[in-house]
Amino acid sequence: MTSAQLVHQLLAEGMTQQEIADAVVRDSSVISQIIRPVKPKPYNNLTPTLEALLANRRGRRVDVPEAPRRLNAQGQEAAVRKPTAGGRTVHVRSGGAIKSGAKSIANRLRVAERDGLRVAWTVVYPSWVEIGKSPKRTGTGHRPDPDSNIAEVGNRGEGYEASEFIDMLNDENGDVGKMITKWLVSQNMLDTPDVTPLSIELRTWKRKPKAE
Structure with a gap:
């Protein structure tokens, strides 16, 4: 499944966007961008973490890996806002x-x-x-x-x-x-x-x- 499909599954099973964001250690705006209907952002780097999160939600005890940061065109980690x-x-x-x-x-x-x-x-x-x-x-x-x-x-x-x-x-x-x-x-x-x-x-x- 794509990251968007996984997020929709997690939402359907009772999680909120904020809870999903906290679980993957991202801002809630990232989850909104994944599932927005017009020009959604795929965030494929979150897919393994979302898959593990869904598996845990369904009763399978698996480790949830830390989601890696996206890479830019130069192959470096994409810039993120500095935390306050x-x-x-x-x-x-x-x-x-x-x-x-x-x-x-x-x-x-x-x-x-x-x-x-x-x-x-x-x-x-x-x-x-x-x-x-x-x-x-x-x-x-x-x-x-x-x-x-x-x-x-x-x-x-x-x-x-x-x-x-x-x-x-x-x-x-x-x-x-x-x-x-x-x-x-x-x-x-x-x-x-x-x-x-x-x-x-x-x-x-x-x-x-x-x-x-």
């Missing part, structure tokens, strides 16, 4: 979008774990929620006075291993809002475990090797 903030960012905002849109964040987190990427979060809660800094990170042994309704997790320093969040995500049946709230409570940064975030942002990047 040092890596790829997935951002879901507004209370109504959390339940549906957060699926793309869950998928991206799993891709980050597979690829050994570092992650950082920015989570915005209602104005009455108070976020404190984690004593586990500050070394103070107690929680300082809360100072904001915005939780910044890993945005300063080297971030976290994606694997730190996966087990908790699975425990919450893929609900990113519940997972990150539970994690903040476990870090003594949040006292309201039942609150729903208004906005969630996940940033991923590859850790640079330390110079010897």
Whole structure:
């Protein structure tokens, strides 16, 4: 099957364009270009990855290969937009979008774990929620006075291993809002475990090797 046929099959089996894009580590606009009715772009380089993704969707456990970049006329990797903030960012905002849109964040987190990427979060809660800094990170042994309704997790320093969040995500049946709230409570940064975030942002990047 062509890449367009594979994408249509994945859509028919319940995946969204954003979920497919996250699985192949491409922007969602790439998926739109593949399936648009007028002058679609074939993106044949994505075909093996899409085939493996469809096989997994149908219950066959196969490895999903990393999709190679397209080559230009000179045989070099085609230029792509540079990612912002040092890596790829997935951002879901507004209370109504959390339940549906957060699926793309869950998928991206799993891709980050597979690829050994570092992650950082920015989570915005209602104005009455108070976020404190984690004593586990500050070394103070107690929680300082809360100072904001915005939780910044890993945005300063080297971030976290994606694997730190996966087990908790699975425990919450893929609900990113519940997972990150539970994690903040476990870090003594949040006292309201039942609150729903208004906005969630996940940033991923590859850790640079330390110079010897």
